[in-house]
Amino acid sequence: ERERLGADVGFVGAYEAERADLLLRLARAGLSVSVRGPQWARFFDASHPNLRVVDEWVDDATYPKVVAATKINLGFLRKCNRDRQTTRSVEIPACRAFLLAERTDEHARLFREGHEAEFFGDFDELLAKCRYYLAHEDERAKVAERGHRRCVLAGYSNQGRLARILDHALSLEPRTAAARTDMPGPVKIYRVDGGADHETARLLAHDAAIDVALLVVHTPEALPHGAALAPASRLSSVKIFDRVYAVGCPLG
DSSP states (O other): OHHHHOEEEEEESOOOHHHHHHHHHHHHTTOOEEEEOTTHHHHOOOOOTTEEEEOSOOOTTTHHHHHHHEEEEEEOOOGGGTOSOOHHHHHHHHTTOOEEEEOOHHHHHHSOBTTTBEEESSHHHHHHHHHHHHHOHHHHHHHHHHHHHHHHHTTOSHHHHHHHHHHHHHHOOOOSGGGOTTSOEEEEEEOTTSOEEEEEEEEEEEETTTTEEEEEEEOSSOOOOSOOOOOHHHHTTOOTTOOOSOOOOTTO
């Protein structure tokens, strides 16, 4: 299974032209490259013997296996989102896998460069670091292990991050009358079956500029999901003006 899923250099994520160009250039430079994710066959018409394209969604059970089986996992960012990091920035090291990502200030705060992860700023640096770490397996394994340790000790899990967010929000003082946290208000929670539950919630924090709010819902009922991502079969048929209630991007 490791041989089937793994690669020397790999990327898991959706197609973007810049990503495709970098992967193709790595393949032309003689590296064995693999990419997995949606829309590659639709938009990417180039080919190379060193580049394997698997045009399919990678499910939750398969994703960590692909990352763990890949010697160097690339961490591309989505420019239209102005990303400085993505979920894969933490997921890859959390799997004890080697991360080589685009250099940003946020990546540098998450991981110590050359010690817990590696970063690149242009193609020449990307190619040089791929070649170096493919030739130095022991160093690559040590970086991956230290990256995993950083994830654990720094609390990079979803639970750890959420706990920090809630601790911070609960420590905030209300700044305006409109943002008072001691005044519960009505909220409507949409269920998976299409129905809705009416509850009350207390406002913890609110940013009107970006129209987001953090609430504590007062209910005796279990709320396992605030939103559910549609299956891949449904997402592939969604059009630009279709009505949606929530949007998720598991592959960045």
